[in-house]
Amino acid sequence: MQIKLEQKVLQAIRKVVGKKNINLHEPSFTNLEFEHLQKCIKSGYVSSIGSYVTTFENKLKMITKAKYVIPVVNGTAALHVSLRALDILPNDEILIPSLTFIATANAVAYVNAIPHFVDIEEQTLGIDPFKLRNYLKKIVISKNKFSFNKMTGRRIRCLIPLHTFGHACNILELKKVASEFNLLIVEDAAEALGSSFKGKQLGTFGDFGALSFNGNKIITTGGGGAVLTNNIILAKRALKLSSTAKLKHDWEFIHDEIGFNYRMPNINAALGCAQLEKLDKFIKDKRNLYQKYEEEFKCFNNLYLFKEPQFAKSNYWLNTIILSNSAKYKKNSILKYTNLNGIRTRPAWKLMSTLKPYKNTPKSDLRVSKSLYDRIINIPSSHFLNNS
Amino acid sequence: MQIKLEQKVLQAIRKVVGKKNINLHEPSFTNLEFEHLQKCIKSGYVSSIGSYVTTFENKLKMITKAKYVIPVVNGTAALHVSLRALDILPNDEILIPSLTFIATANAVAYVNAIPHFVDIEEQTLGIDPFKLRNYLKKIVISKNKFSFNKMTGRRIRCLIPLHTFGHACNILELKKVASEFNLLIVEDAAEALGSSFKGKQLGTFGDFGALSFNGNKIITTGGGGAVLTNNIILAKRALKLSSTAKLKHDWEFIHDEIGFNYRMPNINAALGCAQLEKLDKFIKDKRNLYQKYEEEFKCFNNLYLFKEPQFAKSNYWLNTIILSNSAKYKKNSILKYTNLNGIRTRPAWKLMSTLKPYKNTPKSDLRVSKSLYDRIINIPSSHFLNNS
Secondary structure: OOOOHHHHHHHHHHHHHOOOOEOOOOOOOOHHHHHHHHHHHHHOOOOOOOHHHHHHHHHHHHHHOOOEEEEEOOHHHHHHHHHHHOOOOOOOEEEEEOOOOHHHHHHHHHOOOEEEEEOEOOOOOOEOHHHHHHHHHHHEEEEOOEEEEOOOOOEEEEEOOEOHHHOOOOHHHHHHHHHHOOOEEEEEOOOOOOOEEOOEEOOOOOOEEEEEOOOOOOOOOOOOEEEEEOOHHHHHHHHHHHEOOEOOOOOOOOEOOOOOEOEOOHHHHHHHHHHHOOHHHHHHHHHHHHHHHHHHHOOOOOEEEOOOOOOEEOOOOOEEEEEOHHHHHHHHHHHHHHHHOOEOOEEOOOOHHHOHHHOOOOEOOOHHHHHHHHHEEEEOOOHHHHHO | OOOOHHHHHHHHHHHHHOOOOEOOOOOOOOHHHHHHHHHHHHHOOOOOOOHHHHHHHHHHHHHHOOOEEEEEOOHHHHHHHHHHHOOOOOOOEEEEEOOOOHHHHHHHHHOOOEEEEEOEOOOOOOEOHHHHHHHHHHHEEEEOOEEEEOOOOOEEEEEOOEOHHHOOOOHHHHHHHHHHOOOEEEEEOOOOOOOEEOOEEOOOOOOEEEEEOOOOOOOOOOOOEEEEEOOHHHHHHHHHHHEOOEOOOOOOOOEOOOOOEOEOOHHHHHHHHHHHOOHHHHHHHHHHHHHHHHHHHOOOOOEEEOOOOOOEEOOOOOEEEEEOHHHHHHHHHHHHHHHHOOEOOEEOOOOHHHOHHHOOOOEOOOHHHHHHHHHEEEEOOOHHHHHO
């Protein structure tokens, strides 16, 4: 009797992760987290002022080589404050992938700008730079050095490439395109802490990079994120905007623009400091986990395990199987079967261009995004599964 | 030789708080906080899902008697999500006091509405309901049951009264005015957890109430806030909006409107659970501290210590001295002298109507706000100062 694809996928995952019920991604903690939290409590500083925030900042600078780091409450806030610091104006169009978490699109909406969805490529799961260039050549008219969308008359001002599931998009080629069309870049590196492209850490290629430390990310601060930049003016502006735009004064409350309450609390930074000490190990574990999955999945001929793109070194935050066209009709039954059997799997996010709040905003041809949404399944990827 | 007012104020404070350098407000922690944080870490749940968030919610329900509580990342987020949940529209005018923290005005700006500043009263430091009624009678024209501002043509949709420094404003009279002009109410109870008016907890009178648990508040979660409401429909909507508007599904990511990443992380809720167990003690201590200050300040004839308004029971979050008109020219020198001598004091916030982002928005006559800004000095109020 032939074994069904659903069963084969479950068996392959089970061989790697063992017999227990397994979540998609879980954080792991040791005494180190508790020690830092205890120190933080003893210091009396748990809120937005405190030495752990500074230590966390400095550790992130060391790891990413970004010149400036501003820890914030979450990845969404990191994207939002980046766009505000870049003076994105209401009705500017911002190019983003359609296959992304809703935070990317929402951050654009928060500044009253318009997400404009562009297609991705199968090699990186990120924005396709060549397709983007051709698309912009068709739709852009240049005025006063800015790019305007011929169809809508709106300025196209910024590009937000996502490093999907921790894998680098073709960021260098995207930078070229951005430069040709005078676009700013905010890298959505929410999932990509510790990943690199040609040896340079993700999140440090653009005008800003945004990280997330949500509970499901490679390291967690409970809730948290960070803004990365190498530009001192942008760094100062992002810091100010994330701290209610309050000007320095010994006692007066003077705010000269509309800012946000986005600073990361010290208690969350304390947790993050402990987690960052383990980042190298987490990445090593996750790369090993990928290898184990690769062993199990290499014999499948109707799906493949996504591998880090050329020139990229991935943190393998979330392992991904991609069904062939002939097997994509099985996606939902594989999801159902694995979830029913205690293995948490999930599809890619629904394309932003299909969701109610964004279905009427501009978009390019999205055939690769649609195809990948139909074929992607994420599988359990906690670093400790490597040891099971 | 006559002793200067600056010296007399310093001496009065020193008699209560002792000889050390003293901050304006500091949190205090014991083993209980460690224990809860340790449990939280051991559970593996530090992010927006976890049992501490539910426990924190339930404890707040018990304390405030609000039917529904949604813990969020901070007080600003609580105000913002409340306004969105009430469907405040762009260009609606929202009535707020000019004497408030910038978060109140910013939350209005975040929904693209317009803050409209109204005056406060000396008895409560909150919005003056009688002056408000007279003002609205003059400027409002009613159309389709809504109130419109005759001068600007914009709809006036909501009132955000602040319970300043933990003292109840005249919320029942304000509710009457709101009802007469068909205005929604969001209570800014950021500073007022545990305070009540006629026996009812602040934050539970309006359509929504917003609490803050920032490091300087009566209890802290590091960073945090909560939305209170007694209306199940509003509660569901606020919860949804604070959780990226994601619809329930076993694995798909479907969001049917633009939401926020505002849920309080479990680790912050764990800290909050420990703190809430001490709330009664904190309030008792702070009411005692007020009494001690009252002893020292009662003999002054050119200032007075602000006392909880009639029918109100205050948490005395922040003690406040108010200079007489004849002594107000001394405000800055008292601030300088006390701060130079290791006693942290501060003025009230600069009036919103004088700050760059808000100086051109509508306002009523603000003479009491201006007068109080010129005369208010906040003095150290940590609960443990009661024991020194």
